[in-house]
Amino acid sequence: MGNLFPKLPVADWIDAFVDWLTSTFEVAFDGISEGLEVVVDSLVAVFAFIPSFIFIILMTLIAWKLANKKIALFTLVGLFLVDNLGYWEPMLDTLALVLSAVIISIIIGVPLGIWASQKNTVKQIVVPVLDFMQTMPAFVYLIPAIFFFNIGVVPGVVASVIFSMPPTIRLTILGVQQVPADITEATESFGSTTAQKLLKVQLPLAMPTIMAGINQSIMLALSMVVIAAMVGAPGLGADVYRAVTQIQIGRGFEAGLAIVVVAIILDRITQNLGTKKQGGM
Amino acid sequence: MENNVKVKIEDVTKIFGKNSKKAISLLQKGETKGEILKKTGSTIGVNKASFEIKAGEIFVIMGLSGSGKSTLVRMLNRLIDPTLGKIYIDGKDIVKMSKEELRKVRREKISMVFQKFALLPHRTILENTEFGLEIQGIDKAARKQRASESLKLVGLEGYENQYPDQLSGGMQQRVGLARALANDPDVLLMDEAFSALDPLIRKDMQDELLDLQSNMEKTIIFITHDLDEALRIGDRIALMKDGSIVQVGTPEEILMNPSNDYVERFVEDVDLSKVLTANHVMKRAEAVNVDKGPRVALQMMRDLGISSIYVVNKKRVLLGAVTADAAKKAVENNQPLHEILEETVTVSGDTLLVDLFDKVSTASIPVAVVDGEQRLKGMLVRGAVIGALAGNNENINSQTEIMETQKTEVLN
Numbered sequence: 001m002g003n004l005f006p007k008l009p010v011a012d013w014i015d016a017f018v019d020w021l022t023s024t025f026e027v028a029f030d031g032i033s034e035g036l037e038v039v040v041d042s043l044v045a046v047f048a049f050i051p052s053f054i055f056i057i058l059m060t061l062i063a064w065k066l067a068n069k070k071i072a073l074f075t076l077v078g079l080f081l082v083d084n085l086g087y088w089e090p091m092l093d094t095l096a097l098v099l100s101a102v103i104i105s106i107i108i109g110v111p112l113g114i115w116a117s118q119k120n121t122v123k124q125i126v127v128p129v130l131d132f133m134q135t136m137p138a139f140v141y142l143i144p145a146i147f148f149f150n151i152g153v154v155p156g157v158v159a160s161v162i163f164s165m166p167p168t169i170r171l172t173i174l175g176v177q178q179v180p181a182d183i184t185e186a187t188e189s190f191g192s193t194t195a196q197k198l199l200k201v202q203l204p205l206a207m208p209t210i211m212a213g214i215n216q217s218i219m220l221a222l223s224m225v226v227i228a229a230m231v232g233a234p235g236l237g238a239d240v241y242r243a244v245t246q247i248q249i250g251r252g253f254e255a256g257l258a259i260v261v262v263a264i265i266l267d268r269i270t271q272n273l274g275t276k277k278q279g280g281m
Numbered sequence: 282m283e284n285n286v287k288v289k290i291e292d293v294t295k296i297f298g299k300n301s302k303k304a305i306s307l308l309q310k311g312e313t314k315g316e317i318l319k320k321t322g323s324t325i326g327v328n329k330a331s332f333e334i335k336a337g338e339i340f341v342i343m344g345l346s347g348s349g350k351s352t353l354v355r356m357l358n359r360l361i362d363p364t365l366g367k368i369y370i371d372g373k374d375i376v377k378m379s380k381e382e383l384r385k386v387r388r389e390k391i392s393m394v395f396q397k398f399a400l401l402p403h404r405t406i407l408e409n410t411e412f413g414l415e416i417q418g419i420d421k422a423a424r425k426q427r428a429s430e431s432l433k434l435v436g437l438e439g440y441e442n443q444y445p446d447q448l449s450g451g452m453q454q455r456v457g458l459a460r461a462l463a464n465d466p467d468v469l470l471m472d473e474a475f476s477a478l479d480p481l482i483r484k485d486m487q488d489e490l491l492d493l494q495s496n497m498e499k500t501i502i503f504i505t506h507d508l509d510e511a512l513r514i515g516d517r518i519a520l521m522k523d524g525s526i527v528q529v530g531t532p533e534e535i536l537m538n539p540s541n542d543y544v545e546r547f548v549e550d551v552d553l554s555k556v557l558t559a560n561h562v563m564k565r566a567e568a569v570n571v572d573k574g575p576r577v578a579l580q581m582m583r584d585l586g587i588s589s590i591y592v593v594n595k596k597r598v599l600l601g602a603v604t605a606d607a608a609k610k611a612v613e614n615n616q617p618l619h620e621i622l623e624e625t626v627t628v629s630g631d632t633l634l635v636d637l638f639d640k641v642s643t644a645s646i647p648v649a650v651v652d653g654e655q656r657l658k659g660m661l662v663r664g665a666v667i668g669a670l671a672g673n674n675e676n677i678n679s680q681t682e683i684m685e686t687q688k689t690e691v692l693n
Contacts, residue, residue, distance in 0.1 A: 185360055186399035190413040190464070191387030200415070204403050 018144050033149040036100065040153050043096035052083050063265065067272040074268070078261035087236060087258040094225050094235035094262060097153060101160035101221040106214060109165045113172025113210075114198065123173060130166040138163055138227050146231055156228025156237075164220035171213025175206030215270040222263045236262070286369075287336040287500040288357065288468060293366035294330075295352050295524075298323030301364055314523050326352040328524040329366070334517075336467075337498040339491075341511040344521030350504045353521070354470050357502065358391050359383055370468065388417050392461035396473035398453040400445040406432065406456050407441035413464040424463075431463040432456075434493065451482035458490075462497075471503045475510065487514050508547065512536070512556055520544055532556065537677070553670055554635040559628050561677050562669040563650045563659030568593045571600055571618050575611035578603050578618060589646045591625065591657055592618055599657045601625055602646045627651045630658055634670065641666055 022029070047055065056079040064072035082091050116123040138159055145155035179202050187201045203210075225237030236259050243252030296304045304323035307316070314325045327349040334340045344350045355361040357368060359375060367374050375386055392413065400409050407425065410432055414424035432438060435455040445453055454474060461469055475483045491514055494501060505511050511518050512532040519529045520543075528540040536556055539545035568591040569578045582590050582605050589604045601622030603611075611621045626640050626648045640648050641661050650659040668676035 180399070182395050182397050182399040183401065186393065186395055189358055189360060189387060189393040190416050191384040192416045193384065196416055201401060
């Protein structure tokens with residue numbers, strides 16, 4: 001068999017392709033790299049500018065307003081613990097990394113999801129790409145990401161975006177297509193334009209589902225922080241990674257605990273955001 | 282009713298499936314729906330439907346599920362594009378219209394009410410009702426006012442700030458109706474609008490629709506699978522089967538002269554008592570002029586072999602009746618007719634049989650049928666009423682017979 005069909009040189013093709021991309025789009029990649037770095041850095045700067053106790057109170061109030069008392073209490077205690085353990089600054093780095101990745105996911109993912117929900121051909125292209133993005137091991141595209149964007153926070157953001165964007169797109173498609181047929185029919189029967197249909201009917205009705213997708217994206221982005229640390233992104237992930245390589249079980253656990261706290265706070269707040277919208281009241 | 286045509290469709294055909302060209306040519310060769318499905322894999326949704334709907338008419342399209350009625354009504358506002366055929370609204374073919382023109386027609390001329398209400402769950406009742414106006418870009422104050430009026434029309438005042446899921450099915454459909462009416466359309470499409478409601482509410486809604494219609498004079502195209510509903514509200518009914526229109530006619534025509542076996546089978550279970558009226562079953566009434574004496578009345582009763590007779594004045598207005606016994610006594614006592622009159626039970630010609638039974642069965646003198654000015658039109662004989670109910674056509678007057686019966690002269 002092996003002789004009959006010589007091995008396809010897929011690896012060589014990819015190498016050549018990556019080389020070609022790096023040399024051809026160097027300027028573009030540099031631009032993206034700088035842009036992303038500015039975004040993440042300014043987020044970190046803003047977060048760091050706020051004293052930790054004020055930040056904790058702010059987050060607690062947000063949790064109270066958007067979710068409920070219990071989650072507000074958890075936020076208060078959890079963040080205090082993170083501060084107490086000495087992971088405040090790494091946590092801000094992580095928060096900035098996750099937020100930038102999720103914001104990019106939303107900016108790209110929601111419009112793409114809407115487009116795919118309207119046009120079947122787009123959906124047929126997008127869905128397999130999403131499968132690819134989610135199942136391809138992150139390390140595999142982390143390496144070319146270093147080529148394109150150098151070491152640091154940027155390849156971390158890019159890898160997080162690739163890994164976390166699919167649920168936002170998928171659930172946007174699902175949400176828009178789930179709008180009952182008779183409601184879209186009714187909307188059309190009153191002479192609405194495509195834009196009116198989308199803005200007044202489909203998106204509001206799809207919002208809970210889209211929010212669930214964004215919630216999933218946040219969780220996936222958080223799960224990428226350790227991997228992002230491997231390419232040099234600062235944050236809690238870097239602490240975990242260091243602890244693992246130096247076999248510091250206790251420190252690793254502390255950093256891991258801080259990640260869990262951030263994850264639970266973000267998850268509960270965004271989850272309640274989705275269900276609150278659903279009530280429509 | 283004015284006689285101008287509001288909606289006219291010609292050879293409207295819808296073929297679902299990929300191979301529609303081949304299906305069209307087969308259809309034109311006269312092949313059946315089943316054969317075409319076998320040969321091409323295409324389904325004939327609607328097969329060369331043609332009819333005219335007059336302005337101000339309630340036109341019911343009736344058929345069982347899968348007969349193509351919902352597809353047909355969706356082609357009237359092009360929610361579904363017809364494969365073939367022409368659809369004229371106010372003389373303009375909407376099939377040829379651009380998207381822009383079509384939107385204008387949908388916004389201004391034609392509104393639709395849906396079986397499952399299709400309200401927006403995230404909007405209040407008022408905001409739902411405003412929807413059509415909002416789409417048109419009408420400013421907030423004006424649309425709020427029009428929507429409120431529309432809600433008032435359907436009896437939902439005070440519910441403006443509730444959400445659809447806080448309302449019962451019947452009320453939700455009122456909102457659907459109010460939303461459609463807020464646009465002030467000429468044509469109202471109602472797709473199984475009352476089918477999801479329970480029977481009592483459904484009947485209320487039917488009554489209310491008829492009530493509204495008597496003030497609005499919209500052209501209503503109503504889809505239903507329920508024959509009773511069709512007969513209750515339809516001015517004319519189109520019966521569909523397998524995508525084709527089988528018969529178009531007034532409820533009476535469909536019941537009395539089913540055009541083929543299918544229609545006949547469809548209508549055989551109809552409760553005739555809710556369809557036939559006093560006009561259909563009344564017999565020629567014998568009457569005597571009040572100015573004649575009791576002697577004449579008695580003579581007439583003897584000649585005709587009857588035991589009582591109606592008494593009318595010169596204008597044929599019913600004054601009462603006399604029995605043979607009373608007439609005999611009057612002759613002996615030399616009394617005029619008007620002193621011995623007995624009251625008679627009267628009904629109008631459009632009273633349904635179901636509402637007659639009680640009166641007919643308890644009256645000692647046959648129930649008289651009168652018009653709006655109390656003029657005698659005919660009488661109801663028990664045997665004939667029961668015969669008509671049993672579906673005996675001899676006991677049912679056709680339209681021409683009704684006219685003739687009413688011409689009956691006063692016997693002197």
